[in-house]
Amino acid sequence: xxxxxxxxxxxxxxxxxxxxxxxxxxxxxxxxxxxxxxxxxxxxxxxxxxxxxxxxxxxxxxxxxxxxxxxxxxxxxxxxxxxxxxxxxxxxxxxxxxxxxxxxxxxxxxxxxxxxxxxxxxxxxxxxxxxxxxxxxxxxxxxxxxxxxxxxxxxxxxxxxxxxxxxxxxxxxxxxxxxxxxxxxxxxxxxxxxxxxxxxxxxxxxxxxxxxxxxxxxxxxxxxxxxxxxxxxxxxxxxxxxxxxxxxxxxxxxxxxxxxxxxxxxxxxxxxxxxxxxxxxxxxxxxxxxxxxxxxxxxxxxxxxxxxxxxxxxxxxxxxxxxxxxxxxxxxxxxxxxxxxxxxxxxxxxxxxxxxxxxxxxxxxxxxxxxxxxxxxxxxxxxxxxxxxxxxxxxxxxxxxxxxxxxxxxxxxxxxxxxxxxxxxxxxxxxxxxxxxxxxxxxxxxxxxxxxxxxxxxxxxxxxxxxxxxxxxxxxxxxxxxxxxxxxxxxxxxxxxxxxxxxxxxxxxxxxxxxxxxx
Numbered sequence: 058x059x060x061x062x063x064x065x066x067x068x069x070x071x072x073x074x075x076x077x078x079x080x081x082x083x084x085x086x087x088x089x090x091x092x093x094x095x096x097x098x099x100x101x102x103x104x105x106x107x108x109x110x111x112x113x114x115x116x117x118x119x120x121x122x123x124x125x126x127x128x129x130x131x132x133x134x135x136x137x138x139x140x141x142x143x144x145x146x147x148x149x150x151x152x153x154x155x156x157x158x159x160x161x162x163x164x165x166x167x168x169x170x171x172x173x174x175x176x177x178x179x180x181x182x183x184x185x186x187x188x189x190x191x192x193x194x195x196x197x198x199x200x201x202x203x204x205x206x207x208x209x210x211x212x213x214x215x216x217x218x219x220x221x222x223x224x225x226x227x228x229x230x231x232x233x234x235x236x237x238x239x240x241x242x243x244x245x246x247x248x249x250x251x252x253x254x255x256x257x258x259x260x261x262x263x264x265x266x267x268x269x270x271x272x273x274x275x276x277x278x279x280x281x282x283x284x285x286x287x288x289x290x291x292x293x294x295x296x297x298x299x300x301x302x303x304x305x306x307x308x309x310x311x312x313x314x315x316x317x318x319x320x321x322x323x324x325x326x327x328x329x330x331x332x333x334x335x336x337x338x339x340x341x342x343x344x345x346x347x348x349x350x351x352x353x354x355x356x357x358x359x360x361x362x363x364x365x366x367x368x369x370x371x372x373x374x375x376x377x378x379x380x381x382x383x384x385x386x387x388x389x390x391x392x393x394x395x396x397x398x399x400x401x402x403x404x405x406x407x408x409x410x411x412x413x414x415x416x417x418x419x420x421x422x423x424x425x426x427x428x429x430x431x432x433x434x435x436x437x438x439x440x441x442x443x444x445x446x447x448x449x450x451x452x453x454x455x456x457x458x459x460x461x462x463x464x465x466x467x468x469x470x471x472x473x474x475x476x477x478x479x480x481x482x483x484x485x486x487x488x489x490x491x492x493x494x495x496x497x498x499x500x501x502x503x504x505x506x507x508x509x510x511x512x513x514x515x516x517x518x519x520x521x522x523x524x525x526x527x528x529x530x531x532x533x534x535x536x537x538x539x540x541x542x543x544x545x546x547x548x549x550x551x552x553x554x555x556x557x558x559x560x561x562x563x564x565x566x567x568x569x570x571x572x573x574x575x576x
Contacts, residue, residue: 076441077101077448078145088119090459102452109138109456121460131462135453139472142449146442147474153438154479157431161486164427168493171420175500178413186402189395195406202399205392211304212297212392219293220393225385230282233382237375238275241345242267274341281331281338282383288331289387292324296544297390303541318542329548335383336550340558343376347566355573364573368566373559380550414501421497428490435483446472 079101087095091110095103112134114121121127182196193201209220298316305313347368354364449472457464 075099075101076149076445077105077452078141079104087116088459094455094459098451098455099448102448102455105138105141105449105452106455106459109134109453110459112137113456113460113462127460127462128466131457131460132466135456135466138449138453138456142446142472143474145449146445147477149445150438150441151479153434153441154477154483157434157438158479158483158486160427160431160434161483161490164424164431164490165486165493167420167424167427168490168497171417171424171497172493174413174416174420175497178410178417181406181409181413186406188402189391189398195402198399199403199406202396202403205395205399208301209392209396211301215300215304217297217300219388219390220396222388222393223397224286224290224388225382227283227286227386230382230386231279234275234279234282235272237278237342238271241271241274241349274345278338278342278379281334282379282386285328285331285335285383286386288324288328289383290390292321292328292548293387294391295320295324296547297392299542299544306541318544321544325545325548332548332550333554335380336554336558339376339379340561342379343372343558343562344565345372346375347372347562348569351566351569352573355570361570361573364570365563365567368570369563372562372566376558376562417497417501421494421501424490424494424497428487428494431483431487435480435487438480442474 077099091107094106098106109131110116112122113127113130121130182194182199184195185192186195186198188198188201212218212220295316299318299321302313302316349368350371351364351368354367355361359367450467453467453472454464456462457467
């Protein structure tokens with residue numbers, strides 16, 4: 058359905074290709090200049106120009122309305138057209154502006170998520186973790202682990218690789234001790250005490266006595282092994298500290314911490330005592346085993362000589378196993394424990410930091426995708442507004458040309474929208490997102506893995522032996538002198554005690570084999 062214009066025209070339907078509104082098209086006789094432009098100009102541009110011209114000139118008479126001044130009438134008509142342009146340009150791009158704003162908000166949310174992960178990842182290194190010497194922060198543990206790696210490299214250069222060895226877990230020592238106790242109950246105390254399964258109070262008392270003897274022996278072995286392990290490792294660690302101090306002096310270090318020899322002397326004393334307890338536990342185990350085997354051999358009818366030989370061999374082997382178990386439990390040192398524990402903690406922290414880096418990079422890529430899409434939508438909306446404004450400007454030029462008005466009147470007009478709240482908010486949000494992404498990029502670029510790398514430090518080729526070397530602290534004005542320490546001989550189990558213990562085991566086996574047939 059068409060509408061009549063005030064000059065008998067009809068309102069034409071809009072053409073899809075026109076960005077400008079299509080108003081009233083005059084059906085009557087048009088001036089030549091309007092008719093010529095109609096076929097060569099965009100229908101929207103022509104329609105806007107015709108409306109502006111029709112507000113200046115009476116198309117029926119070809120004269121200005123009310124015989125007024127053309128320029129004055131043109132100013133009023135073009136101001137109306139400029140206002141229409143502002144509203145039309147804003148309305149036609151509002152949907153795109155809102156879509157761009159929503160996409161910018163999604164980009165802002167992703168960028169904020171990346172910053173949240175950055176904050177979370179930065180706190181990982183400050184979290185409290187368990188170290189070998191108590192609770193500490195992950196950052197401090199990583200720093201200590203790096204120094205331990207350097208120290209391990211220096212010790213390996215001196216031929217010390219004890220930190221690479223692993224000791225037997227204490228739980229296995231406990232299990233071995235109680236397995237021996239169980240064997241003693243059924244293979245030694247059962248025949249000695251005549252243990253049976255009769256339900257009497259005397260038999261129950263015998264079982265309690267036999268079990269108590271076996272458990273007591275097991276606890277004695279476990280305690281002796283534990284004391285020896287702790288004493289031996291403590292002695293090794295104190296001696297290693299002195300060797301590290303001597304090495305630092307040879308390298309010319311400034312004021313290294315002097316551990317002194319008092320701790321070494323005390324650790325040596327405790328280790329000698331622990332060696333005696335270990336030898337006592339081994340001797341007890343060997344004697345009990347020898348007696349047990351001798352009794353079993355006598356029960357089977359073997360000659361006393363063969364029983365004594367078998368009992369001696371088994372007793373010496375089991376006693377030697379106790380000694381070897383103690384030595385195996387004392388393998389490694391405190392540095393090795395710190396390195397292994399630090400490696401596990403550092404790997405866990407590195408995994409969490411790497412997870413944080415991955416999450417940050419993922420959120421950053423999401424933000425960039427949303428930002429790129431929003432920029433494209435915003436650019437398309439801006440381009441459409443520019444096209445609409447350019448079309449209106451062309452229409453106003455045509456109206457001035459058709460009406461004969463001075464084109465200078467266009468200079469007074471403002472045809473661009475004065476305010477675009479949605480688009481302006483989008484621009485502000487775009488700048489905010491870009492600033493956040495710059496911070497994210499900088500964090501990713503300057504965030505290396507927390508895993509430290511041990512760097513070898515070659516020792517200086519200085520003469521060995523005891524000498525005094527000045528260690529100067531720059532700027533202090535004071536020279537301190539450090540002297541290398543000569544370590545005493547390392548304590549250990551005496552070969553004479555071992556030989557005497559072996560002789561005791563053989564004598565116990567011979568005696569048990571001799572009296573076995575009488576039991």
